[in-house]
Amino acid sequence: MGLGWVVTLQNNSFSILGNDRLEKQTSNNALFAEYLALKKGMLEYVKADGQGPLTVMGDSQTVIYQMRGIYPIMDDEIWHIHRDITNIIREYELDIHFRWVPRMQNKQADRLSKTKHKVRIEYPNDREFLIDVRNSPAIGKLRKKIAVMNATPFPTTAMYKRLHVSSKDVLSDKDLFELREMAGKRATNMVIETFPGKRDKNKYYQAQALRWMLRGLAVDLAIKKVKFDIRNKKNGNQNNSTKKPEAVKTKNKGSQSQKKARNLCRGAKYYLNRQTFAF
Template sequence: MDTLNFDGSCDPNPGGIMGFGWIINWSTGKKPTEGSKEKKPSPSNTNNVAEYTALKEGISNYLKLGGKGPLHVRGDSKLVISQMSGKWKVNNENLAKIKEETASIIKKHNLKVKFTWVPREQNSIADRLALPKSRRNKVSKTESKTSKESSVKPENRKFVADVNSSSVSSKLRLQINELNTSPSPGFKSFAQLKVGGFDSFSRKKLETLQKEAGSKASSIAKKEFPKNSSQQASALRWMLRGLSTDLAIKKVKVDIELSKKRKK
């Protein structure tokens, strides 16, 4: 079976340059085919849009090169793989449009496709190809090591709640999914993550949040913010909204830093 590995990137996320990368391994044994494209910065650019576009471009390229299938598609985006497999719903119009376009291409060519999620380390070539050309050959060993030490890989993140089942707005759900699937979310991404008023978690007190989140999550929040119950509550709210435990802690720390800057 032919295989297609794909990956997408947006730097910075959102709004930055999008990169799309893919590699086709042919069952016939011929040399693998690599491909990549870029898109200029735009407010609508996001990591998930890049991931979906990389998938669409990869499949289109496969067909142009004479691929007939069956095709085994592999990617490290749980969002894209789960939605293309029909396991998760698509709650964003931009993603829904690209998903429909991709599904139409598959249907038009009667292409049999199997979708499989893989860890990022098993998607390294597509990951490299997805980087903008200006960055592709400039990622030093030091930067790679620092990134690994300072962040949790998406596939290893722990969750208290599933954002796709959580009672949050569609816009917030998209933002949370973007962060959860991003290897190293930046300060700006956390700063832009806002409820936009109040939701079902906003008015819940710490005791209630601790019961709903569970003892393990509550212990993590208490360990990170031992002297501030308000910050503990904030971290638990983000966990219950669907943000991974490590990112929920980072979100609160970014908010603390922003608050300090506003007071200066």
């Protein structure tokens, strides 16, 4: 049985996504899985230095109401994991509120629980680096931006968007072969696996990811940066293609016969149309 959780921090700026499988067989697998997802999500929240207040939304009415003390707990295994969660709340002095939501409003967590592969979460202390940003070719504002992203558990979309090289550096003119030599086999294999293929665009993506790694950006963030740029470019192209063409105003001068008729009528003392006759 699968379980999934989503923890959103800082006014929806970024989210912690997680999922797992319930290996242990219990008397109430479904309820235990809901509690386990709650516990794991709260531990991820604490690990990410969440400051609160925290609102926990779940589609299991039983779990939410038991955490709020409305429903009693009759199962020993549920009681133990309920106690673990309560201890986390007390230990970290969390300002927390539990709210039930329908499953239709909890689609992301529900989808994660059904995902076969495990979502990997990278924290700053767990990240891999090819080079310390202080010793990298990145200088000035670019170095500061890279350092901030490396220290941020879940960089925002705005961070990825603002991260760009304002002018060429020593890595800009390096070809893919040179970048592979500088980055090493492990990093090279990672970018090949992420952007497979021998077409020019695939090689370009591989080179870009290696350049960001060699500028001091964490390995996982360098790959995410290139993926972000790819999505951003596609969205930009789609927006341009859906723009309505500007209307071109043209003056209809009419046919030659109409011109002659208008010229003949100039200075006439009366006019004729379908509705009225006047003179």
